[in-house]
């Protein structure tokens with residue numbers, strides 16, 4: 001089963017937002033770029049704006065599409081579409097995640113990312 005997921009690389013003051021999955025989420029304790037599954041009849045961009053509004057209580061502006069990253073979990077195949085984003089209004093806060101933090105590019109690999117996100121974090125270091 002292929003699951004299509006969008007995620008936001010939110011830049012603010014030259015830092016990137018990371019979100020920690022909470023106890024109520026699968027893969028809890030791992031860090032990810034916030035986002036979620038694309039619903040039927042929804043564009044990836046609309047999905048991402050909706051998910052960020054739900055998860056971080058703010059509005060984002062999508063700036064640029066990055067390459068697609070994929071990961072095979074034991075039970076599912078994730079296709080992860082990241083977008084570079086900026087905050088349009090509001091201040092991000094963890095609504096569904098247990099914690100959020102802002103990381104400089106040089107610190108990106110210091111936290112424990114979901115496996116699919118490790119490659120995105122590496123990609124961003126030279127972005």
Ligand SMILES: Nc1nc2c([nH]c(=O)n2[C@@H]2O[C@H](COP(=O)(O)OP(=O)(O)OP(=O)(O)O)[C@@H](O)[C@H]2O)c(=O)[nH]1
Pocket residue numbers: 003005006007025026027032033034035036037038071078080114115116117
């Ligand atoms: N949001 C997000 N999900 C990711 C990332 N990397 C990654 O492997 N995933 C996986 O992609 C799937 C997305 O699920 P999700 O739980 O965030 O999405 P959702 O809010 O639409 O899910 P739900 O409505 O079923 O609870 C999960 O299996 C998650 O583990 C990432 O950076 N961000």
